[in-house]
Amino acid sequence: MDGGDPVLGRLKDRIASARAARRALDIRGGGTKAFYGELPCGEPLPLGELAGISSYEPSELVVTVRAGTLLADLEAALAEKGQCLAFEPPRFAAQGTVGGMVAAGLAGPARASVGAMRDFLLGATLLTGRGELLCFGGQVMKNVAGYDVARLLAGSWGILGVICEVSLKVLPRPAATATLRLERDEGAALALLSDLAAKPLPLNASAWHGGMLTLRLCGAQAAVRAASSALGGIALPPETAACWWSDVRDQRHEFFAIGESELAGGECLWRLSVPATAARIDLPGRQFIEWGGGLRWWRTRADAAQLRAAAAEARGHATLVRGADKSAGAFTPVAEPLLGIHRRLKDAFDPDRILNPGRLYPGL
Amino acid sequence: MAENSGGVHCLKYGLTLHNVLRVRGFTAGGEAVAFGAEAPDAPGLDLLPLIxxxxxxxxxxTEVTVKLTPKPQLARCIMASFADIESAGAAVAEVIARGIIPAGLELMDRPMVAAAEDYVKAGYxxxxxxxxxCESDGTPEEVAEEIGRMTAVLRGVGATRIEVSRDEAQRQKFWSGRKNAFPASGRMSPDYMCMDSTIPRKRLAEMLRAIEVMQDKYALRCVNVFHAGDGNLHPLILFDANDPGELRRCELFGADILETSVRLGGTVSGEHGVGVEKLNSMCVQFSPAEREQFFAVKRAFDPAGLLNPGKVIPSLQRCAEYGKMHVHRGMLPFPNLPRY
Structure with a gap:
């Protein structure tokens, strides 16, 4: 990425003046994740001008793209070449951007089989809080030259720097896909998922909700066919299945749709990330399970302390994704010595704490 | 874990990082710490990729928790010959472009093939x-389908000979030469230096041509094995460490390979790390501001600089010295000055 680029120049100027005035900047992509995490604050720093695919080589399985590019535009360009972002980043709305995707570090239904957002991040160019344009990682799959700062940016919520451009690993779309639905109660579903995880099956995604286990198989035609007949259940028509998985990925499924009145009434959406083998978690409310048992979504009125205790008991952590009262913190707090490392990293990248301050944790 | 290494299967199954859930250990200050989690993620910044x-x-x-992958039911391997490096490079790109992710995609050049064949008689x-x-693994149905597609692609780009392993014994035989590449090289020369860098796959032939030229320039032989699917190259430079002239030329040869990799859009280390050997090459890949940011990351974890001091990130002073010493187009500055 060229440091003499006029768009980058304007961003540098904004950082310099914010730094001089010690004013916070709220880095903005499409604003589709403003509800997620701690409240954004500061002067808006929109990245819409920083858009476009810089290079795309399908045979290299790499795309380099500017942060303000719409995720929808990137996915369309990849689909044209039969490729995709295999980790299925959630699209909470149409105007979501690539920068927001990286900063939030979220992944969709395929996460348990293909890996997290950061696993697909090969390189990044960022503007630090000192206004320096730095480039880490690159466009190649294997790279251990220096610390992997690029991957640190995945899920950093913009607190370390303005993500300007990223190189992502892309993958071919699977040759065949099938979705099966099996009637199972929660205990039986979790047991089956554990069992399947140990088998060499082309299992790409799983979801359990309301007594139904939904499994998605992806891979070579023959492998998907053989696994489908071994697993049994009812096969969903391809169109229906594709819509259903998109709704789960983008949280448009009925389970995730919490209305304003329900939020006002104290209902919350919690994300519990736990070892996939964790036992059933018993809480008041409704549950949606993904990632082979590793992700347990709860819609509940139970308080934050109860959710965090349940997650801790399962050796995981709980994030308050949607809720009217975020006073207990959106994310599970980290303790020393990790907290000290977080503070020193923030100082190392953004000494004046002007970039998305407080977006991940208060004080950072 | 410390080198985020990855062998012949990482194109399909990921690097070490992609298979590590959590590491436990101690900070430089002596406090117990864990990075990552048994859960899919941990709260806060994702520090695991830094570690x-x-x-x-x-x-x-002190402890690493890894993800285990069920062993594939079957693996079969295609051995394909090419009349020139360019068509072998094109074959690698074409396999990937056709939407196939092989379980392994390895390339050996002629001198490497000869050395390996002489050592293990793999039938090369x-x-x-x-x-x-070019390997495929999975269910028998999946493997049959993929081997068929890969064979067609390799034929299409002009493979001069194609052999598909009939059984596990033959598959192991195909691999025996590749897996004994290093000892095979050791038989050809008193010493060898194994380099490690990564380039975009499409530059593979260009890189091998550049290494051919370097062999003449430094008057040393070099044999090549490639994790071609990942663009990760391991040239083995053959030399005699008892000859100080050869050692010096070998080091310059190695640095030339690394810097050529950076010029071709790659990196000075794919999986063997920087250590002290590649400190100078880090000066070429990263700007002073980027190197300073690395030092700042180091201080965030190890404020007193106790852990492996002097490794991985070169000092500003070292890079300045290297800049002055930099070998440009094979010419040292002030070539008439004696150097030891």
Whole structure:
């Protein structure tokens, strides 16, 4: 990425003046994740001008793209070449951007089989809080030259720097896909998922909700066919299945749709990330399970302390994704010595704490 | 873990990082610490990718929790010969472009093939300019389908000979030469230096041509094995460490390979790390501001600089010295000055 680029120049100027005035900047992509995490604050720093695919080589399985590019535009360009972002980043709305995707570090239904957002991040160019344009990682799959700062940016919520451009690993779309639905109660579903995880099956995604286990198989035609007949259940028509998985990925499924009145009434959406083998978690409310048992979504009125205790008991952590009262913190707090490392990293990248301050944790 | 290494299967199954859930250990200050989690993620910044591949610079790791992958039911391997390096390089790109992710995609050049064949008698084609090993694994149905597609692609780009392993014994035989590449090289020369860098796959032939030229320039032989699917190259430079002239030329040869990799859009280390050997090359890949940011990351974990001091990130002063000493187009500055 060229440091003499006029768009980058304007961003540098904004950082310099914010730094001089010690004013916070709220880095903005499409604003589709403003509800997620701690409240954004500061002067808006929109990245819409920083858009476009810089290079795309399908045979290299790499795309380099500017942060303000719409995720929808990137996915369309990849689909044209039969490729995709295999980790299925959630699209909470149409105007979501690539920068927001990286900063939030979220992944969709395929996460348990293909890996997290950061696993697909090969390189990044960022503007630090000192206004320096730095480039880490690159466009190649294997790279251990220096610390992997690029991957640190995945899920950093913009607190370390303005993500300007990223190189992502892309993958071919699977040759065949099938979705099966099996009637199972929660205990039986979790047991089956554990069992399947140990088998060499082309299992790409799983979801359990309301007594139904939904499994998605992806891979070579023959492998998907053989696994489908071994697993049994009812096969969903391809169109229906594709819509259903998109709704789960983008949280448009009925389970995730919490209305304003329900939020006002104290209902919350919690994300519990736990070892996939964790036992059933018993809480008041409704549950949606993904990632082979590793992700347990709860819609509940139970308080934050109860959710965090349940997650801790399962050796995981709980994030308050949607809720009217975020006073207990959106994310599970980290303790020393990790907290000290977080503070020193923030100082190392953004000494004046002007970039998305407080977006991940208060004080950072 | 410290080098984030990855072998022949990482194109399909990921690097070490992609298979590590959590590491436990101690901070430089002596406090117990864990990075990552048994859960899919951990709260806060994702520090695990900083730790994996950090060459012991950031923490002392005492325990690693890895993800296990069910063993595939079957694996079969295609051995394909090519009459020139360019068509072997094109074959690698074409396999990927057709939407196939092989379980392994390895390339050996003619001298490497000859050395390996002489050592293990793997049945390699000694007429080929390069051979590719292209593997598929999975269910028997999946493997049959993929082997068929890969064979068609390799034929289409002009493979001069194609052999598919009939059974596990033959598959192991195909691999035996590749897996014994290093000892085979050791038989050809008193010493060898194994280099490690990564380039975009499409530059593979260009890189091998550049290495051919370097062999004359430094008057040393070099044999090549490639994790071609990942663009990760391991040239083995043959030399005699008892000859100080050869050692020096070998080091310059190695640095030339690394810097050529950077010029071709790659990196000075794919999986063997920087250590002290590649400190100078880090000056070429990163700007002073980027190197300073690395130091700042190091201080965030190890404020007193106790862990592996002097490794991985070169000082500003060292890079300044290297800049002055930099070998440009094979010419040292002030070539008439004696150097020891």
């Amino acid at each position: 994996v591949g950090s060459e012991g610079m950031l923490a002392i790791v 084609d000694l007429q080929a300019a390069a051979i590719l090993l």
